[in-house]
Amino acid sequence: MTGPPATLARMRFEKWQGTGNHHVVVEREALPFPMTAARAAAMCDPFTGIGADGVLEISWEDGVPRMTVWNADGSVAENCGNGIRIVARYLARDGRLPADGTVLTGPETTHVAMCDDGRVRVRMGAARFPAGEREEPLATGAGAVRFTEVSMGNPHAVITHPDPATAVTALGPQVEVDPRFPDRTNVEFIRSDAAGELTLRVWERGVGETQACGTGACAAAAAAIRLGGMASPVTVHLPGGDLVIDVADDLQVTMTGPAEPVYAGEISAALLERLKLS
Numbered sequence: 001m002t003g004p005p006a007t008l009a010r011m012r013f014e015k016w017q018g019t020g021n022h023h024v025v026v027e028r029e030a031l032p033f034p035m036t037a038a039r040a041a042a043m044c045d046p047f048t049g050i051g052a053d054g055v056l057e058i059s060w061e062d063g064v065p066r067m068t069v070w071n072a073d074g075s076v077a078e079n080c081g082n083g084i085r086i087v088a089r090y091l092a093r094d095g096r097l098p099a100d101g102t103v104l105t106g107p108e109t110t111h112v113a114m115c116d117d118g119r120v121r122v123r124m125g126a127a128r129f130p131a132g133e134r135e136e137p138l139a140t141g142a143g144a145v146r147f148t149e150v151s152m153g154n155p156h157a158v159i160t161h162p163d164p165a166t167a168v169t170a171l172g173p174q175v176e177v178d179p180r181f182p183d184r185t186n187v188e189f190i191r192s193d194a195a196g197e198l199t200l201r202v203w204e205r206g207v208g209e210t211q212a213c214g215t216g217a218c219a220a221a222a223a224a225i226r227l228g229g230m231a232s233p234v235t236v237h238l239p240g241g242d243l244v245i246d247v248a249d250d251l252q253v254t255m256t257g258p259a260e261p262v263y264a265g266e267i268s269a270a271l272l273e274r275l276k277l278s
Helices: 037-044 081-093 164-176 214-228 269-277
Strands: 011-018 021-027 054-061 064-071 102-105 108-114 120-126 136-140 143-151 155-160 186-194 197-204 208-210 234-238 241-247 252-257 260-267
Touching (some): 021 081, 054 081, 081 108, 081 214, 120 214, 136 164, 164 197, 186 214, 214 234, 214 241, 260 269
Antiparallel strands (some): 011 260, 102 108, 108 120, 186 197, 197 208, 241 252
């Protein structure tokens, strides 16, 4: 008489958040199968999975850690500012962060440093304005807007708006998929509140409205400085907390903000079986 069919062993994961942007952290060598778009989306499902804005998959290349960012819809992001702080603290906790703070993400090489107050400082690279340092008009079904295109290794459309909290859901979904952005875009709605302070709401490509976006905060600060005359550093107020963004004259951007563990757990054998079939 045969026994029950063999099942996959449980797999450990951790849940982390950075200014409310919450992610599942997994290590590639611990995965019983390759990560795919369908598996990432299943993990992020809040009803039948773990629930998250994305999956941060850590792998290693010649002793250097790499972060691969899987969005909640299974797409892969080029970079993630909140994610890089999470990965930095995750690795530093176990003494595995390289001495020079190098973490690879997409085509970029990022450098991080732990602050004494528990925050993480990240050298995010240079902000770029692919269409020039200017605003462009864009017509949407919810009304016309003017945006500034900014790249932080991933695409952003920064829009000044008096009511970012309302605009993010009314305009964000349409701007994200507008034909002007063939690979879709992250959308930031900003309001200048005081000298060196911005309120930001973000519609993330492949995720929707989130509590925070690190690269979005960097893009917003760069646009506010170059087009709005704001001085660096800029404190960006997000629903999940504040990020401090320094933008140098050559557009090199440094982001400082928190990251913390929420809980650790095991993916059950049942969920692993469903993921295997995804």
